[in-house]
Amino acid sequence: MRIMNAIKWKLPLIAGCLFLTACGDFFDVDPENGASPDDFYTNNSELNSVAEGMYASLAPEVHKLFLWGSARADLVVEGDTKDVYISEFLNNTVSVINPYTDYGFLYKAIARCNHQLKNLPRMKPNGDKVTVTNMKPFYGEVYFLRAWCYFxxxxxxxxxxxxxEEISDEVTYINEAGEEVKVSTITMSDEELRAVVLKPVETQKIWTAILDDLAKARELLTGTSYNMGFNIDTDWQLIRANRLAAYTLSAEVALWNGLFDEAAALGEYVVLQGKLGVASTWSTQYTTTDAASAILYNSFGFKYVFEQGFRMQRMQEFTSPIETDGGKYLVKPKMTVCDRLFDEAKDVRTNVTYKRVNRKEVIWKYIGLDEDGKSMRDPYESIANWYLLKHADAYLIKGIAENERGNIGGAFEMLNQVREARGMQRYTRTDISLDKQTLRDLLFKEKAREDAFEGKRWYDLLLRETVLHESGIIARTVSEKYDDQNQKDEVYNRLLNEDSWYLPIEPERWK
Amino acid sequence: MKMFSKYKILFLGFVCLGIPGWVGAQEVAKGRADTTLQQVVAVPQKEKNWSEIYSLRPMFLFDRGLMGEETGVYSAYNGFVGNAGLLMIRGVTSIHLNTSPCVFVDGLPVRQAPNISPFASGVYQSNLKFINPLDIFSMRVVKNGYENVFYGGRAANGIIEVEIDKGSIGTATIDLAMRMGFSEADFSPELMNAAEYRAYLYTMMQDRGYSAGDLQQNPLFDPTQPAYRHETYWPGELNQKGLFSDVHLKMKGGDGDTHYLFSIGYTSEGEILKEAKDQRINMRFNLDFKISPKIKIANLFSYNYGNNRFWGEGTDWLHNPLYVSATKAPFMSKDYYSEEGVKVDQLAGVDVLGKTNPAALMENMENKGLSNRIDALIRATWEVDSKTSANAEIMVTYNSLTEKLHQAAEGIAVDRYIERQNAKRSYSEYLMRWRTWVDRIGQLGDVWHYDAHAGLSMDMYNEKMIYGRTVNAASDEMESLDKGKFVDSLNNTRYEHNQMNIYLSGGLTWRNRLRLGASFNLERSSNFGPDGAWNLYAGAEIRWTAWQTPGERLELFGQYGRTGNNDVRGGYYARLYKATAYYTYGGVYLGNVRNDDLRPEYTHNYDAGVNMCLFKNLLEIGASYYYRKTVGLITQKSLPIEVGLDPQYENNGEVTNQGIELSLAVNPVRKENLTWSVFATISTLKNKVDNLKNGEVVETMDKFTSVARNGEELGSFYGYKIKGIYDRTEEIDVVKSDGSAYLPGDYRVEDVNDDHRINTLDRQIIGSPIPEFYGGFGTNLKWNGLSFAALFTYSYGNDVYNLFRQRMSMMSDYSNQSRDVLNRWISAEKPGDGWLPRAAYGDPSDNFATSDRWVEDGSYLRLKSIAVQYDVPLKSRAGFVKGIKLSVNCNNLWTLTGYSGFDPEVFSGVSAMQRGVDFGATPSPQSYIFGLNLSF
Incomplete structure (x- = not known):
């Protein structure tokens, strides 16, 4: 009886233990609002979706690139509606509370690049689709995009x-005693994180990192980009990193670092592809959203999908004067400055870039669907592409670099090739004075026309001011756009000061 | 396969532990009452007889009758039929997680409020529609932490135990209850009439830059125009008498071995807003039988069907019928007039001001819901001996809800790009719950008695939701989802939760005077990672009966218990990729980083009090104090932006709730044919948020903002304090947040930080939806066959944010507005009554941001119910009719309040951060219900 009793008591206990051990996976419920990263990097399409995620934070923020690179410069002024924070850019009085200075979207992309870089080695070659060679572009794209963000x-x-390096679950850093320390990210305070991994570094270190990344990107972004058994859409040659984009960006970065020989050589790579395009179809890259026209003239840029949330692209909000199309008309071209820049009748770019429509001056690039100002984009058509790197940029960068290294002939040739491709006459050697300064002015003028309102003008001025040592060029050029003499003088004086060339940072405010 | 293995485990467990020989019990058992509830520790306070209350006072949904009767229970419902309301038991414990109590119906857990967000704005379909109040046998609100240890991670917001009626020994009885009635309420805002509105519109259009010439040409300002010469009070078109009907049939009976019950009920509730209606059919079947003298099997099965039509009565202003009506130009007509001025038999379309025709909205917009629910339970009870019993049960529930929306284009304003829309949402939840437990009682020596309970339960819960909306179908007639021209949104969510609990509890009683109890509940939940999955909830109590005679008693008690909230639905502990899109391509990114430490929110509950019964049951008093501290609130931490990660969830923050609860009952007359009693309850509540290290949590809904901030009540209203209106430019010494200048006529906002700039840093706590005290009082009188009952409820110290009034005063577009705007600020010479600022299209000075101007005292005293029932004396009991009862019940007959809206009792959402906001939803109506009960 005692034995029976003992068994009676123990049986349920044993059953209970078995039960508890057997139900291990009972509690192993996959959260349904996301996917486990452990399940990724097993095939090519998973790898690719992480890659697409790297760019996702950038495309919706192109309006910031416009404010940073165009609104501050000489071609854009206040429209009929005033928004205080946008006016701060237009008037070069950007305050620390200005929400458009939030650089979070770039760091998101950087974090995702770092994540991809750390995890790519998990992807093992697999049959004829995923080979070591085919994997290279995925590495290259990380380096390219990260470099672009830091640029x-x-x-x-x-x-x-x-x-x-990626910061995700844990932060790894070297402490004062020189030991490597790992701490769970979420347990660290902002101050601790700022002290150990988020200290601002000297610009030279950043430039070095960019140069390093781009060297790798050029190496890794081969001609067979992303060839892993996908049907590669034409779009990808624009919206994903590629070899041409890597060379164009490398050339520009080299120029910014005063490496003129290198810039010329890198530009040469793009020039040899002969993709400058022709005048007759140049406008289609703006008046259509056709991928083929876009890649004819550009190597990297963002596209927009209206149906994702049915939100208008903000460039339309900024530039359109038509309220029913969602336009707020916050910015407009400064006509006198623009007219001085676009001063050649045969230049095919003029009509597409800006114009006066219904008594309003508008940046036509983002709202127009033709060259003669008749057809404007409806809200659902507000899907103008945003171009970041153009083939013509590589020609002009090479030209600028050749000019700086004293190869006047080379510079002159680049200038002429671009002129010709945009419908204008080649200069003959007697048309202009062939000195360094004149050529430099003409090359930058050409670049301004090619890239007008595309977030580059300010940086070109900054390049001339800092790398090419044209002291005061920012102040002189930008102050030109103000009609009011007091404002002109005030902005001129402010822009003589180096501190005013960089936007103020207060990241805690953007959280 | 994985699913299958889970079933296997459950089945195995059921078989193993359900077989008597496997259960560890040796001694002689005692017969136990058949209760589906947990082993109930002796509860000295007299339980309310809910089945009597519901029979006397028909309640549309049973949870609507709790406030006033029970201490510690606060509720707020609007007149929205079939909607859940706010039900708060001893305060609010969470910022981001579910804050509604969990209801256990015969052991089956159901959240009082739905788990999903509203399909149409403001619509929270009640989860409790599957219970017909007439099927309730008993109900208990479990508030104290000690008893709630049993419910572990579900108990942070309190528990309501409901036991459904079952068959009983005796001859078969049939009860037929029929009720009919109607409800009505006035919800007519005071609006400008046609002439006043026309003048107002003129100034608004002037403000927009129209010249006098333009405006003179505009037919809107010509009162002879056939289309514009009317005087329409649009909201008047919405009101109707809500009709109520309910038929309920219950049959039950049984012999010594077998008991049965079958009930079927049909309920139809019409809302006081046209077209809105809720219909329900509830069926229940119960069969209990013995397969041996010691083994009893109980079976319960119920099926419920519901369908309803509803309106989004929340902040979707374009489709909120009352708002659309109230803002429509009163000089227009719902009918279409031809250019010649002839009335055509057709509804007018969208007007030249871009406004919907409210009549077209009522006709061309349709929201429908359809629900099906099945519950089943089988329980085996083995009475091992007189002291020990062993039980095992398995229960399954499946609930599905389908909601549909069709919005035609005719007469309804386009919403951005949406001309027409068809939307559909399907939601289903499935729960399988298995439980086994052993109860044992016995004696230790001569003076000590013990009781013990041990058990194990496994829950497998699965929830799915799919939502789709397509827009701009080719025609208004195309109502199905697939007819839309393009897909606007498509959403598919799934949530799975598996949970296990191991219970152990017991108590020692000394001479029926002193009781010591302890309870443990070890819970494992799949909502957490390895370090947070196992959680122990534990509690202890001491009770001392100081004095006891027949009819008199004094008991003191002290309790502690830890409960929790494990309803974390985001896999926040796990490292997860989230979906994103780049151009048309899908991408992923690391959205969640690993947080192994993430745990449920724990609530420590301390209770102490006294229960008294004096003067031979003349006076019954319950007094207690509770202190509840919830720690480890799940809040979001934003990492520095350079880290590039989304905000992450972690346990951080505390909230405390404390209060005193008093209940008093006086029973002055207790004769056989005459009884009379008077009762009152009062509960106080103090709520405070603390230790939020990630900073305050701010949520905004339309023009309403709330905050969870250290030292303040959870969900406090957060906005600006208005100190008047600027008359002249010289008075203005502050600028707007963006640095631009205010103008005369703008609100003078208090500049809290004195930086001469009005921005979010100047927001203050401007009110709180949490009452200081609340409760009810009433009386019950029985004289021969006549019963009379009255119940008053009250709430004091809660604020209401009158969003509807704010919206009706905004003066920022061409909407008709409340009559208040006639006294707005126009100029320094015509400053109006100082209440409203200048009218300005688009509200460029943000005068109508959340502010104290719209906060009102929501205190009220309400005659909730008066009921009279007459039990017709039947001369011969031999006939087949055994009883006839006639009853009348009137609800919400009278309300005392200073609140300016339709009803101070507002329900705006179940989230802790969205309470006490008045959208102008239909108020709780006055209702008159007549009943006839027949027993056979």
Missing amino acids: QLVRTFGEVPLLL
Whole structure:
């Protein structure tokens, strides 16, 4: 009886133990609002979706690139509606509370690049689709995109934190005793994180990181980009990193670092592809959203989808005067400055770039669907592409670099090739004085026309001011756009000061 | 396969522990009452007889009758039929998690409020529609932490235990209850009439830059125009008498071995807002039988069907019928007039001001819901001996809800790009719950008695939701989802939760005077990672009966218990990729980083009090104090932006709730044919948020903002304090947040930080939806066959944010407005009554941001119910009719309040951060219900 009793008591206990051990996976419920990263990097499409995620934070923020690179410069002024924070850019009085200075979207992309870089080695070659060679572009794209992000940051803000390793679950850093320490990220305070991994670094370190990344990107972004058994859309040659984009960006970065020989050589790579395009179809890259026209003239840029949330692209909000189309008309072209820039009748770019429509001056690039100002974009058509790197940029960068290294002939040739491709006459050697300064002015003028309102003008001025040592060029050029003499003088004096060339940073405010 | 293995485990467990021989019990058992509830520790306070209350006072949904009767229970419902309301038991414990109590119906857990967000704005379909109040046998609100240890991670917001009626021994009885009635309420805002509105519109259009010439040409300002010469009070078109009907049939009976019950009920409730209606059919079947003298099997099965039509009565102003009506130009007509001025038999379309025709909205917009629910339970009870019993049960519930929306284009204003829309949402939840437990009682020596309870339960819960909306179908007739021209949104969510609990509790009683109890509940939940999955909830109590004679008693008690909230639905502990899109391509990014430490929010509950019964049951008093501290609130931490990660969830923050609860009952007359009693309850509540290290949590809904901030009540209203209106430019010494200048006529906002700039840093706490005290009082009188009952409820110290009034005063577009705007600020010479600022299209000075101007005292005293019932004396009991009862019940007959809106009792959402906001939803109506009960 005692034995029976003992068994009676123990049986349920044993059953209970078995039960508890057997139900291990009972509690292993996959959260349904996301996917486990452990399940990724097993095939090519998973790898690719992480890659697409790297760019996702950038495309919706192109209006910031416009404010940083165009609104501050000489071609854009206040429209009929005033928004205090946008006016701060237009008037070069950007305050620390200005929400458009939030650089979070670039760091999101950087974090995702770092994540991809750390995890790519998990992807093992697998049959004929995923081979070591095919994997290269995915590495290259990380380096390219990260470099592009830091290129924006260093030129806009100066000294910023430089993150080249992923911070996710844990933060790894070297403590005062020189030991490597790992701490759970979420347990660290902002101050601790700022002290150990988020200290702003000298700009030279950032430039070095950019140069390093781009060297790798050029190496890794081969001609067979993303060839892993996908049907590669034409779009990808624009919206994903590629070899041409890497060379164009490398050339520009080299120029910014005063490496003129290198800039010329890198530009040469793009020039040899002969993709400058022709005058007759140049406008289609703006009047259509056709991928083929876009890649004819550009190597990297963002596209927009209206149906994702049915939100208008903000460039339409900024530039359109038509309220029912969602336009707020916050900015408009400064006609006198623009007219001085676009001063050649045969230039095919003039009509597409800006014009006066219904008594309103408008930046036509983002709202127009033709060259003669008749057809404007409806809200659902507000999907103008945003171009970041153009083939013509590489020609002009090479030209500028050749000019700086004393190869006047080379510079002259680049200038002429671009002129010709945009419908104008080649200069003959007697048309202009072939000195360094004149050529430099003409090359930058050409670049301004090619890239007008595309977030580049300010940086070109900054390049001339800092790298090419044209002292006061920012102040002189930008102050030109103000009609009021007091404002002109005030902005002129302010822009003589180096501090005013960089946007103020207060990241805690943007949280 | 994985699913299958889970079933296997459950089945195995059921078989193993359900077989008597496997259960560890040796001694002689005692027969136990058949209760589906937890082993109930002796509860000295007299339980309310809810089945009598519901029979006397028909309640549309049973949870609507709790406030006033029970201490510690606060509720707020609007007149929205079939909607859940706010039900708060001893305060509010969470910022981001579910804050509604969990209801256990025969052991089956159901959240009082839905788990999903509203399909149409403001619509929270009640989860409790599947219970017909007439099927309730008993109900208990479990508030104290000690008893709630049993419910572990579900108990942070209190528990309501409901036991459904079952068959009983005796001859078969049939009860037929029929009720009919109607409800009505006035919800007519005071609006400008046609002439006043026309003058106002003129100034608004002038403000927009129209010249006098333009305006003179505009037919809107010509009162002879056939289309514009009317005087329409649009909201008047919405009101109707809500009709109520309810038929309920219950049959039950049984012999010594077998008991049965079958009930079927049909309820139809019409809202006082046209077209809105809720219909329900509830069916229940119960069969209990013995398979041996010691083994009893109980079966319960119920099926419920519901369908309803509803309106989004929340902040979707374009489709909120009252708001659309109230803002429509009163000089227009719902009918279409031809250019010649002939009335055409057709509804007018969207007017030249871009406004919907409210009549077209009522006709061309349709929201429908359809629900099906099945519950089943089988329980085996083995009475091992007189002291020990063993039980095992398995229950399954499946609930599905389908909601549909069709919005035609005719007469309804386009919403951005949406001309027409068809939307559909399907939601289903499934729960399988298995439980086994052993109860044992016994004696230790001569003076000590013990009781013990041990058990194990496993829950497997699965919830799915799919939502789709397509827009701009080719025609108004195309009502199905697939007819839309393009997909506007498509959403699919799934949530799975598996949970296990191991219970152990027991008590020692000394001479029926002193009781010591302890309770443990070890819970494992799949909502947390490895370090947070196992959680122990534990509690202890001491009770001392100081004095006891027949009819008199004094008992003191002290309790502690830890409960929790494990309803964390985001996999926040896990490292997760989230979906994103780049151009048309899908991408992913690391959205969640690992947080192994994430745990449920724990609530420590301390209770102490006294229960008294004096003067031979003349006086019954309950007095207690509770202190509840919830720690480890799940809040979001924003990392520095350079880290590039989204905000992450972690346990951080505390909230305390404390209060005193008093209940008093006086029973002055207790004769056989005459009884009379008077009762009153009062509960106080103090709530405070603390230790939020990630900073305050701010939520905004339309023009309403709330905050969870250290030292303040959770969900406090957060906005500006208005100190008047600027008359002249010289008086203005502050600038707007963006640095631009205010103008005369703008509100003078208090500049809290004195930086001469009005921005979010100047927001202050401007009110709180949490009452200081609340409760009810009433009386019950029985004289022969006549019963009379009255119940008053009250709430004091809660604020209401009158968003509807704010919206009706904004003067920022061409909407008709409240009559208040006639006294707005126009100039320094015509400053109006100082209440409203200048009218300005688009509100460029943000005068109508959240502010104290719209906060009102929501205190009220309400005659909730008066009921009279007459039990017709039947001369011969031999006939087949055994009883006839006639009853009348009137609800909400009278309300005393200073609140300016339709009803101070407002329900705006279940989230802790969205309470006490008045959207102008239909108020709780006055209702008159007549009943006839027949027993056979």
